[in-house]
Amino acid sequence: MAIVKNDSVIEQEWITVDAEGDLPSSDENLIVPLARFKEERDVLLGRNGGLGVQLNPGDAPEDLADDLDRLSIITVNFPAYTDGRGYSYGRVLRERMGFTGELRAVGDVLRDQILYMHRCGFDSYDLQVEGDVALNKVRAALKEMSVYYQPTGDGRVTAQSLRERRRAVLQS
């Protein structure tokens, strides 16, 4: 009900369509499921509006390798918060494939998973709560922890690199 990105609530500017059915007018910004993108790729790329793709669990982000620079947004669906496949998709898209557009978590997106999503490269979150509540949840989640052990593509400094820095200072 509210999308949070870059510490603010943003407008929904995208229409997500199903696997089948008519496409809206050519000017609308569309998000289509990966399967449909693969089937109707040329038609979709020829439209005027913005284009995004939704990944569902079981999809392969690698299928988008040739088209990443044509996509403004990729949404990753978490049908249940317990289905963690989307975390791998996020890291593969960001760290391996170099996707720089918006990476949005949709579906069962809850406060207690947001930090992990952020660490895996997500930068927007579609929450099932109203604006300010959603914003407060995201803010609280992102500042809950300050120590990180794993190097991921989110740019957070790991405990290990801080330790190395400290050792280097002590030795100099």
Place this chain on the structure above:
Amino acid sequence: MYRYDDFDRQLVLERTEQFREQVKRRLAGDITEEQFRPLRLMNGVYLQLHAYMLRVAVPYGTLRADQLRQLGMIARKYDKGYGHFTTRQNIQYNWPKLDEIPDALLDLAKVEMHAIQTSGNCIRNTTTDQYAGAAADEIEDPRPYCELIRQWSTFHPEFTYLPRKFKIAVTGSPNDRAAVKVHDIGLRMHQNDAGETGFEVMVGGGLGRTPFVGKTIREFIGKNDLFSYLEAILRVYNRFGRRDNKYKARIKILVHEEGIDKIRELVEEEWAQIKDGSLRVDDAEIAHYIEQFAPPAFEALSDDDADFERHKAENRRFANWVRSNVIEHKQPGYAIANVSLKPIGGIPGDATDSQMELVADLSEKYSFGDVRVTHEQNLVLPHVKKADLFAVWSELDKAELGTANLGYVTDIISCPGLDYCALATARSIPLSQRISERFGDLDRQHDIGELKIKISGCINACGHHHVGHIGILGLDKRGKEFYQITLGGDASEDAAIGKIAGAGFSEAEVVDAIESLVTKYIDIRESGERFIDTYRRVGMDPFKEVLYGDR
């Protein structure tokens, strides 16, 4: 031993505060039990039959004296004065109150402990050889790598919602005391042809309702590459592991269904893309961790101690304890002393607050403040001077911790069973107590020799029955408990899954059935054969015959 630095300390404190907040939200009704469930599980809090249960991590089974003392204090303050050491080298408290658990976690944090990832579909506590750093047969101390795995796996953002739980075990010795072949990933240290030390990587082992011995996915991975290789396996599992059925969601099923060759191909393909990335750990960093587990300041001693020999000659009970519970140490003049938590007729793995405090005191006085927890639910004082063994045993004996039965028929692994567990179909503890009493006579136990009995109260196999020389599985048949016997299981480097002997036995019959198996073994064993050796030589039939006759 590893000491937290300010980063580790900060992380655990933040986690404690985070959980306090989550408990508050749950108690206020802001989140549902269903939403709270994975959060509490990720902090080791289960809902059992009668109460919440708190499972505290003992990373790679290593405890300092102050930590064990604090575990005793927590048993007294938040529980009924005891705790239960588990097959995963952890400790469980059975009676904490939910609103007090954040305080218990804070008390744990004070001694650099936590309950992080002791449950939930994430990477669990890494386990290893309880004799690490002390064993005479060790290639290298595995704990520095275990600590690196602990850090890598703690709050791993990608692997916190896996298809199912994930357990990693490491052995630094060719004699596997960590059951690495029945873990999701088993790591065995060895040297390659170039003389470098690294790891054989096994994957897809496990117990539960579909037991498998792990398969080798890579003969050798160097130390620098271990962590990227683990990440590659986990990523393949996270992406491709089954999520449609929780009983088919472990990596062992993926390996079984796809075949080890296919999984190897996927993992190697993934690894090729990340192996030169930021998970590559350089020698300097590894050296830093090795330094933290440096051997304590052993004295240069003769391996023979006259007083020790004299005490053995004069005190038969002490001599018996030495024979079963004391193991050779790599350092001359020192020994590894096992503290049995299996008193005859007792509850396997339970220790009282004062017992924990006593072992903590003894470790401080005699073992460099170092204590280990074993996956067979005992404790270890890893570095005791031979000259001190008699003093240690005398103190243990007074506290009912001096039972001389390590590896014997009464050293039973048992899950909590229907006395505590919400999943159990039968009781395990009372049965293990009755078996222990039946075979309580020490001379008889010594005569029987090594015999590993393992009891699970349901098919989830927490009591490791599949890998018991004699395994016992408690089931429910129309409201009555009955027990199925398996033979020939083994958790060691010769890992094997036991075979079902036949129809199950009633609660009244099962102890007699076990005794008839033991009697048969005594009758037909050849010189030097353990029960498992005899079973391997003669097979199931002779044992089946004594169990069932013409039945």
